Amino acid sequence: MNVLEIRDLGVDYLSGSGTVHAVTGVSLDLRRGEILGLAGESGSGKSTLAGAVARLLRPPAAITSGSVVYHRQDGTAVDVLTLQKNELRAFRWKELAVVFQSAMNSLNPVGTVGAQIDDVLRAHAPRMSRDERAERTAELLRRVGISADRRRSYPHELSGGMRQRAAIAIALALNPEVIIMDEPTTALDVVVQRDILHEIRALREEYGFAVVFITHDLSLLMEISDRIAIMYAGRVVEIGTARGLHEGARHPYTVGLLRSFPRLHGPREELLGIPGTPPDLRSPPPGCAFHPRCGVSVAACSSVVPVLGDGVACLLNDGTGVS
Template structure:
């Protein structure tokens, strides 16, 4: 079960692609807190900055991606904090997989086709726990397969001998090999059918309950997050525009963009309703509109939306949730003309 104790805090994080006048800002002052033991969903359309945030936090950004500002801290159980952006390459190597692991987008095709499942699972253990004997590594690999619902006799199988769902679960097992505190999952079920998606996510939630790790689950499918997340953060144009408990987002979305995402998939219960979606397309990061980035697509935009960026703050004094929208706070007073 989740607690109010933070395990990962992100403050004012900025990421650019490129340098100088041609730099494109992909993340803009992102603030986010992951609590110990919770599943935090991160939703938004393609290009909203979800994967960039995951790679920035794990220091896996590829050139020309550059972290230009902000702080990312990992909070240990003893109360100490580790600055992830200040870690040396050796410190990063020790930190990754041991404390934080990541399941990449399209991970089910990331397994090496010429090595057995056993070889790839034990490789992580060999690199990070060299004191383990061969028999101990094999036993741990069998235990990991059983954790994700795969028979231990598939340990000697090659990736092509497994179904897509089984390969994906092998990747999750690999991410859990060293008992990390945080697992970042970047759209891990995108290539799978709906039934297999639910099976893997139910297995993941059961493992979270059993092992107590925290999850950042990234997807464009907000319907998945409503079902399996404790909290949801909505991203648009490189910013967090709304954050709240999953059921609060589902029952009462405060940002028009969140409402549009929820109206883009059919409800399984209740009266039938028309799927409306969101008009227009996400903004190009090299030509972001002034003010609120969503206002050109928003049917409820105010005058202030075109000129001022709304602050991410509690709406109408509500606690436990935040939203960046002028609909939920007094409009700014226009600046006096000289």
């Protein structure tokens, strides 16, 4: 059963030098309790998509099309994009929470970690007593691997991994159904990354929430995700299970990403990068946006925009037509 359904979502950034089409016609389903990875190079639209789903975008960003339907446990559904200000405030944290890329920047530097969890509880669970909030704060910190006595610590007194764990604790405060994690392990060393990933999986199993996990590191997503969506130039170009993409990626861009990191097993292979650079989204190339960088493109790729059919948007693989 889907907890979130994104349909034909479009987001533009308006500027004097032209309109940047950051997200174009994205449709995705997030199943209840799954981890959906979202991968792509910088500038592919991943964080913009997440910001649109959570209604966190500010001008000059503008949502130009689409819907984001959230399905509650009781069977009711609501389009997040139509929520009024007071409804949106109630929706966030209780039903959807966000863990941002840099915990040092997302956490308040002049507030203790415990006070910041307490702020969420006071604002969204006003019936909780002071003692109940203190108990819940200590429980959340312990659950993410932080000693309860660190609730009086300020963000700068914590390591990078502990700050990221604290940000996850804040997101879990009200047991939301969906958590969006925007590159939560960026700038952490590989040992701490593995600890955070293990914690996310364990928490998902315990609380049953669904995760949208955003990163440019496809190898990391292969380890944690149930399914993975690949974004390029504001569009989803391939989606499938982690195993399916690892063993049989069909879009040339996905293949290029997979060939950009080494395999731990098997024969030694030369690492191959993707030539060229991502397109300028103020004036993307006609046809498939990836064709100027694609080593297997054909003439039709420069004029026909492939749609996402059977899990891939590529004329050489699906032949589903044009958008």
